[in-house]
Amino acid sequence: MSHLNHGSLGAVPISVQRTQQRLRDETEANPLKFHVQGLHDRIIHTRRHLAAFLGADPDGSALLTNTTAGISLVLQSVRLGPGDEVLLTDHGYGAVALATRRQCRRAGATARTVALPLSTPDTEVVARIRNALRPGKTKLLIVDQLTSATARGFPVRAIAAAAREHEIPVLVDAAHAPGMLAVDVAAIGADFWVGNLHKWAFAPRGTALLSVAPGWRRHIDPLVVSWRQDDGFPSSVEFQGTVDHTAWLSAPAGLYMLRTLGIDAVRQHNAALVAYGQRAVGGALGLAPADLPDPGVPAASMRIVPLPAGLATTVPEAHALRQHIADKLAVETAVNAWGGRGWLRLSAQVYNRPEEYDRLAERLPPLLKALLR
Ligand SMILES: Cc1ncc(COP(=O)(O)O)c(C=O)c1O
Numbered sequence: 001m002s003h004l005n006h007g008s009l010g011a012v013p014i015s016v017q018r019t020q021q022r023l024r025d026e027t028e029a030n031p032l033k034f035h036v037q038g039l040h041d042r043i044i045h046t047r048r049h050l051a052a053f054l055g056a057d058p059d060g061s062a063l064l065t066n067t068t069a070g071i072s073l074v075l076q077s078v079r080l081g082p083g084d085e086v087l088l089t090d091h092g093y094g095a096v097a098l099a100t101r102r103q104c105r106r107a108g109a110t111a112r113t114v115a116l117p118l119s120t121p122d123t124e125v126v127a128r129i130r131n132a133l134r135p136g137k138t139k140l141l142i143v144d145q146l147t148s149a150t151a152r153g154f155p156v157r158a159i160a161a162a163a164r165e166h167e168i169p170v171l172v173d174a175a176h177a178p179g180m181l182a183v184d185v186a187a188i189g190a191d192f193w194v195g196n197l198h199k200w201a202f203a204p205r206g207t208a209l210l211s212v213a214p215g216w217r218r219h220i221d222p223l224v225v226s227w228r229q230d231d232g233f234p235s236s237v238e239f240q241g242t243v244d245h246t247a248w249l250s251a252p253a254g255l256y257m258l259r260t261l262g263i264d265a266v267r268q269h270n271a272a273l274v275a276y277g278q279r280a281v282g283g284a285l286g287l288a289p290a291d292l293p294d295p296g297v298p299a300a301s302m303r304i305v306p307l308p309a310g311l312a313t314t315v316p317e318a319h320a321l322r323q324h325i326a327d328k329l330a331v332e333t334a335v336n337a338w339g340g341r342g343w344l345r346l347s348a349q350v351y352n353r354p355e356e357y358d359r360l361a362e363r364l365p366p367l368l369k370a371l372l373r
Pocket of ligand 1: 092144146196
């Protein structure tokens, strides 16, 4: 099986798995001692390590299980009311849109989507979002640092600045950014920023960091109330009763791995390889380089290829095609329906080789042709 879909669930290096297993062994040797003596300090130490790596304020950041949890936490904390709205882009992650719609429904607010055609240049992206903001009404703007379905990097710093002009809070969904992109959370200047360490930073699954601007910290309302509720952010968010914290505590081992390999070398390798893969597969499908979307950020380790018209135009069809490709060609990819058509998303990571994309390029066109017959 070729794994050309690092972006969906990452991959945990063996050294990091061993670190986590050692921590689990320590837990099982004496669960009470592990949880009561020093765990809180270890969590704070880990948070400081991860926040420093991402340029975030360690005292204004909280460890979380995933970006999904961070999005719901922020949506709950901004206290939407009747008539308010949350602005999303049409590149946003499906579960983020679902969470937004639920919170809006509960509050009598609405979720509105701004359309950003794939080829929209960055300056135009900022302008379209700026024009879509309704001061006094828009209570939150959610924008991705690197999108899932379209693998597009957005100029989040400029977008946050535009929203700030109207005092509209911004939540950056940076699920794919840690490890893949050179992130400086403080420089982005968003009110909220949340990213996963378990995709591109080699952490065990269940590791994310939420960074919150100073003015919002006292408004953060944990999704689960536990013993540290009265301590306020971030402890109120990080302490959720009896849960397994070994993924968080192992995350620094993932960063160690990344640094050992050389962060710049990893980024250059992945970006060049996925560009190669996009050209190889796109070319095999008869697409010219100009037909292949550019992520807009040099270090992007995911790229998309448009599928022939009529394929994977809905979410269920996209899921079925991804499974079909995995079953028939032994290649894991991501397939998404976006903008009325299907898209194949390829990822590259240090364990991938050009031959894997070549093999996909050779075998995918006949497979798709058979489906279109
Ligand atoms: C842009 C984006 N946002 C949010 C998520 C959700 O991440 P998680 O499942 O780790 O919560 C993903 C997952 O792929 C994503 O791509």
